[in-house]
Amino acid sequence: MILKLTVPIHVKYFAGIRDRMGRADDDIDADGLKTVADVWARVAGDEPLPRTVRVAVNLEYADLKHQVKDGDEIAFLPPVTGGCDAG
Amino acid sequence: MILKLTVPIHVKYFAGIRDRMGRADDDIDADGLKTVADVWARVAGDEPLPRTVRVAVNLEYADLKHQVKDGDEIAFLPPVTGGCDAG
Amino acid sequence: MRVEVRHGEFNPWEELQRHQQASLLPNGRHGAIASFVGTMRDFNEGDSVQAMVLEHYPGMTEKYLGEISAEAKKRWDILDTLILHRVGELQPGDPIVLVAVWSAHRAAAFEACRYLIEELKSRAPFWKKESLQEHSRWVQHNTPAASNRGGR
Amino acid sequence: MRVEVRHGEFNPWEELQRHQQASLLPNGRHGAIASFVGTMRDFNEGDSVQAMVLEHYPGMTEKYLGEISAEAKKRWDILDTLILHRVGELQPGDPIVLVAVWSAHRAAAFEACRYLIEELKSRAPFWKKESLQEHSRWVQHNTPAASNRGGR
Numbered sequence: 001m002i003l004k005l006t007v008p009i010h011v012k013y014f015a016g017i018r019d020r021m022g023r024a025d026d027d028i029d030a031d032g033l034k035t036v037a038d039v040w041a042r043v044a045g046d047e048p049l050p051r052t053v054r055v056a057v058n059l060e061y062a063d064l065k066h067q068v069k070d071g072d073e074i075a076f077l078p079p080v081t082g083g084c085d086a087g
Numbered sequence: 088m089i090l091k092l093t094v095p096i097h098v099k100y101f102a103g104i105r106d107r108m109g110r111a112d113d114d115i116d117a118d119g120l121k122t123v124a125d126v127w128a129r130v131a132g133d134e135p136l137p138r139t140v141r142v143a144v145n146l147e148y149a150d151l152k153h154q155v156k157d158g159d160e161i162a163f164l165p166p167v168t169g170g171c172d173a174g
Numbered sequence: 175m176r177v178e179v180r181h182g183e184f185n186p187w188e189e190l191q192r193h194q195q196a197s198l199l200p201n202g203r204h205g206a207i208a209s210f211v212g213t214m215r216d217f218n219e220g221d222s223v224q225a226m227v228l229e230h231y232p233g234m235t236e237k238y239l240g241e242i243s244a245e246a247k248k249r250w251d252i253l254d255t256l257i258l259h260r261v262g263e264l265q266p267g268d269p270i271v272l273v274a275v276w277s278a279h280r281a282a283a284f285e286a287c288r289y290l291i292e293e294l295k296s297r298a299p300f301w302k303k304e305s306l307q308e309h310s311r312w313v314q315h316n317t318p319a320a321s322n323r324g325g326r
Numbered sequence: 327m328r329v330e331v332r333h334g335e336f337n338p339w340e341e342l343q344r345h346q347q348a349s350l351l352p353n354g355r356h357g358a359i360a361s362f363v364g365t366m367r368d369f370n371e372g373d374s375v376q377a378m379v380l381e382h383y384p385g386m387t388e389k390y391l392g393e394i395s396a397e398a399k400k401r402w403d404i405l406d407t408l409i410l411h412r413v414g415e416l417q418p419g420d421p422i423v424l425v426a427v428w429s430a431h432r433a434a435a436f437e438a439c440r441y442l443i444e445e446l447k448s449r450a451p452f453w454k455k456e457s458l459q460e461h462s463r464w465v466q467h468n469t470p471a472a473s474n475r476g477g478r
Contacts, residue, residue: 015229015301016312059234061297075231075299081313082230082259082300083271083291084212084357084432102381102453103464146386148449162383162451168465169382169411169452170423170443171205171280171364186359187339205367207338208439211359212432280364280443287360288436 006030007071011043016078017053030070037064039074052079093117094158098130103165104140117157124151126161139166175247175255177239179230181262186211186272193256199276204253208283209274210291216266224305228261228270231299235259242293246275249289250282257290259300327399327407329391331382333414338363338424345408351428356405360435361426362443368418376457378416383451387411394445398427401441402434409442411452 008027018024026043033039036057040049049064056075057066068074095114105111113130120126123144127136136151143162144153155161176193190209216223243255254276264270273290277283295316302313328345342361368375395407406428416422425442429435447468454465 012231014231014299015303019312056231056234056299059231059237075234077231077299078301078312079315080295080297080299081302081316082228082298083295083316084214099383101383101451102455106464143383143386143451146383146389162386164383164451165453165464166467167447167449167451168454168468169380169450170447170468171366185343187343191337191339203367205365207363207365209361209363210432210436211361213357213359215355215357215430278367280362284362284436284440291432 009033009039009068009070010073011039012073012075014075014077017076030068030072033068035064036062036066036068036074039068040064040076049076050078053077054079096120096126096155096157097160098126099160099162101162101164104163117155117159120155122151123149123153123155123161126155127151127163136163137165140164141166175240175243177236177243177257179232179235179239179259179261182260184258184260184269184272186258186269189258189272190256190274193274194276197254197276199253204276204278206277206280206283207274208277208280208287209272210287211269212271212291214264214266214268214270222306223266225266226264226305227303227310228264229301229303230259230261234299238298239294242290242298245293246286246289250275250277250286251279252277252282252286255286255290257294259294259298261300327392327395329388329395329409331384331387331391331411331413334412336410336412336421336424338410338421341410341424342408342426345426346428349406349428351405356428356430358429358432358435359426360429360432360439361424362439363421364423364443366416366418366420366422374458375418377418378457379455380413380416380422381453381455382411382413386451390450391446394442394450397445398438398441402427402429402438403431404429404434404438407438407442409446411446411450413452 006029009030011026013021013024028042036055054077055062058073093116096117098113098115100108100111115129123142141164142149143164145160214226239257246255252275256274258272260270273287275283275287303310304313366378391409398407404427408426410424412422425439427435427439455462456465
């Protein structure tokens with residue numbers, strides 16, 4: 001018997017992505033997941049990731065090929081709109 | 088007999104120029120004065136006008152060839168040093 | 175160097191004064207303070223905006239704002255920086271963001287201040303949701319910084 | 327659009343707040359306020375400066391500052407400007423000058439604010455006389471605006 005202990009990957013959704021997912025976050029098993037793209041496929045199924053959405057891994061911007069591991073925090077971020085309105 | 092009425096030219100000195108002239112202003116007769124350069128020659132004698140000194144006629148920057156007339160206010164301005172010190 | 179995400183209203187001028195009073199900078203050291211205040215407008219893309227909710231990514235926001243402050247200090251000869259950004263519900267006219275830079279040099283103060291607001295706008299994880307007359311919507315993109323020189 | 331030459335101390339943040347409160351701009355109209363505060367340093371050209379007297383050319387100063395404010399309003403899409411300049415006796419750390427620009431656009435606010443301080447420094451008729459340890463001297467020239475990018 002093999003006992004496998006894993007810490008989940010924590011996935012966060014913000015703004016419009018959260019509305020679309022219908023939830024703010026997910027905890028998923030890292031098993032079988034290699035990259036951020038794999039994480040998206042797991043949480044969103046067939047739905048493609050909108051091209052304007054950015055990804056952060058452990059509070060740093062990263063790309064879809066970024067490797068993931070147990071305990072990582074992965075966030076999907078729509079285009080940011082902070083600061084003033086004054087363009 | 089001819090009675091000639093004139094309004095003097097008012098000449099002002101600022102900062103280092105005032106210190107050098109030993110006075111803040113002069114009222115001089117416009118008679119025989121054509122340009123700002125003539126005004127300087129009248130008030131300063133042989134002393135040449137330092138090249139960095141600017142001239143204002145009636146509160147506007149002007150050059151030494153600017154024509155002068157009765158009632159004008161002519162000012163001699165050393166290099167300005169307003170604003171903050173932060174270069 | 176201070177970075178703060180604030181829930182609830184702030185007065186930018188009082189914040190500037192407070193920061194400067196609390197600062198350890200000797201009084202005669204800096205010569206220049208450049209600051210920028212962004213406020214909420216009551217219109218955007220042609221629509222009248224009633225109110226707005228500003229969401230952010232706690233943790234990542236502060237980390238990112240700290241990184242751009244450190245980067246500004248590396249690039250320019252500056253003494254101190256302050257970034258304060260509002261989150262939560264806002265009304266038109268409310269200050270949203272304050273960025274200020276203290277320096278001995280005015281060019282460095284201006285350039286670093288401009289750099290901070292541009293970096294903040296382009297990458298700091300904040301999202302605005304506008305309430306329009308009939309509905310609400312996520313703001314889709316930030317406005318570019320293109321100069322209006324020769325505009326009007 | 328306001329221009330003022332002030333005898334005696336001023337607090338730039340209180341002035342900004344007061345100007346904005348007194349302003350007729352509707353609250354949600356502007357989105358951006360760029361401001362610059364110049365303070366007196368306690369050193370200049372290697373010498374320790376104890377105090378300073380700022381002289382100006384009454385009448386010409388106000389006229390010139392009004393002209394550059396009008397010029398800024400012509401060149402950029404801005405809503406309001408404020409220039410406040412101190413004259414008389416100053417101590418190190420005292421604010422000397424405040425320039426602020428209100429606009430719907432941050433690029434216009436920054437550029438017009440920078441323009442006003444540069445024009446003020448290069449041509450507004452103000453003169454500083456520094457009191458050093460042993461004597462006093464007229465400051466001979468203004469510092470150039472050269473960027474310190476890549477400095478340090």
